[in-house]
Amino acid sequence: MSAATPGSPHSHGNVNSVLTIDSAIVDAIVAHARRDHPDEACGVVAGPIGSDLPTRLIPMDNAARSMTFYEFDSMEQLRVWREMDDNDEEPVVIYHSHTATEAYPSRTDISFAGEPGAHYVLVSTRESDSEEIRSFRIVDGVVTEEEINIVDATVDA
Amino acid sequence: MAIEVRVPTILRSYTGGAKTVEGAGETLTALIDDLDAKHKGLKGRLITPEGGLHRFVNIYVNDEDVRFLGALDAKLSDGDSITILPAVAGGALGFAAAAALLGRPSKHLAAAVSTKG
Numbered sequence: 001m002s003a004a005t006p007g008s009p010h011s012h013g014n015v016n017s018v019l020t021i022d023s024a025i026v027d028a029i030v031a032h033a034r035r036d037h038p039d040e041a042c043g044v045v046a047g048p049i050g051s052d053l054p055t056r057l058i059p060m061d062n063a064a065r066s067m068t069f070y071e072f073d074s075m076e077q078l079r080v081w082r083e084m085d086d087n088d089e090e091p092v093v094i095y096h097s098h099t100a101t102e103a104y105p106s107r108t109d110i111s112f113a114g115e116p117g118a119h120y121v122l123v124s125t126r127e128s129d130s131e132e133i134r135s136f137r138i139v140d141g142v143v144t145e146e147e148i149n150i151v152d153a154t155v156d157a
Numbered sequence: 158m159a160i161e162v163r164v165p166t167i168l169r170s171y172t173g174g175a176k177t178v179e180g181a182g183e184t185l186t187a188l189i190d191d192l193d194a195k196h197k198g199l200k201g202r203l204i205t206p207e208g209g210l211h212r213f214v215n216i217y218v219n220d221e222d223v224r225f226l227g228a229l230d231a232k233l234s235d236g237d238s239i240t241i242l243p244a245v246a247g248g249a250l251g252f253a254a255a256a257a258l259l260g261r262p263s264k265h266l267a268a269a270v271s272t273k274g
Contacts, residue, residue, distance in 0.1 A: 040248050060245075068250035074215045074222045081242055098249045106249050114167050114213060114243020 019119045019135040020149040021045070021093065025057050030131050032059045033097035033123040040070040040097050041123075046084050047092035054092040054119075062096075069108070070096050093135075095121035103132040105143050113138035119146070160188060162239040165214075171199040180239075185216065185223055185231045188239065203241070204229070215242045 025045055033041045042062050045054035058080055063073040084090060094115060098106075103122035105113070113120060116139045124132040137144045162178050164171075172178050178196065182188030193200035203211050209228075210216065216223045217240040223231045233239075 042245070044245075064246075064248070066248065066250070069246070069248035071244070071246040074217075074224070074244070077215065077242060077245060078217055078220070078222070078240065081240075094245060096247060101249045106247065108250055109247035112213060112244060112246045114165070114245065116167055 017144075018147045018149050019054075019093070019121070020052075020151060021054050023150050023152050025054060026133065026148075026150055028057050028059075029095050029121065030123060030133065033099075033125050033131070036062065036097070037125045038067045038099045039065055040067065040099055042070040042072065042094075042096040044080065044091045045093035045095070046087070046089040049088050049090045052092060056089065067099055091115055091118050093121050094118045095123065097123045097125050099124075100126050102126075103134045105136055105138060110138055110141055110143060113141075116140075121148075159235060160233055160237050160239055162188070162192065163241065165241055165243050167243055168199065168202055168241065171196045171202070182233060184229070184233060185218070185239075186229045188233055189229075213244055215244050216240070217242070 029043070029045075032043060035041070040062055041059070043057065043059040046056040046058060047054045060080070061073050061076055062070040063076075064071045081091075096109075098104075101124065103124040105120060105122065109120070109122075120136045120138050122134055122136070133148065135146050135148045137146060159179050160181060162180055164176060164178060169175065173196075178192065180188045180191045180195070182191050189200050189203055203214055203216070205211050210224065218226055218231055218233065219238055223229075226232075
């Protein structure tokens, strides 16, 4: 995996053009997506504010329980967002799966993307023997793909 | 009457970067009008041109989603705490179909989506 490239002067805060994420978290996201297939799975990975490092995986219910749509349950979201606030964390990664199409943001994903600081991670489970996992920034309707730098042991065991 | 309103990152451009602002109003509609007077443009991110609660946000009064409290007609009291969060949603479904399903309580959404297959 390549190293992070320096953020452009126009980047937002700590945003880099790479998502650095622990392999254990990636594995858990993929396992969640597989478990919920053929419905879409969704969740958050929280990390310390300003760190840009996802450390705490929070699988969320897909309140829509749909093969083509996901929505966080609003009450679960309130609880989780408050918990992050209390822990001085923020949503570093927001992930969901596409179960029959590629791991690229749909128009719906772009329209709803409301966390400009988050990495939007998409997993496609359309192939039964392999996963496609990609990461994007979605800011003001503009999608920018970024590299995923999968590392070991950034999370304390 | 002071009501504390927690503003998400994506809307802080309207509040000069403030995480929390104060407003007043006996209903959510009145509060949003009051906020819009101080933070021009905020209303347009919360309420659709048709006058409904915008599907891109969740608004909570204390610990409850306002969609379960009468939405824009929700009654507010001094000391209430309002939280605004971006709704987290998406998926492969076409936008028009998704939009039609949103803006209603999640409990109903699940039923609506499952009948669509």
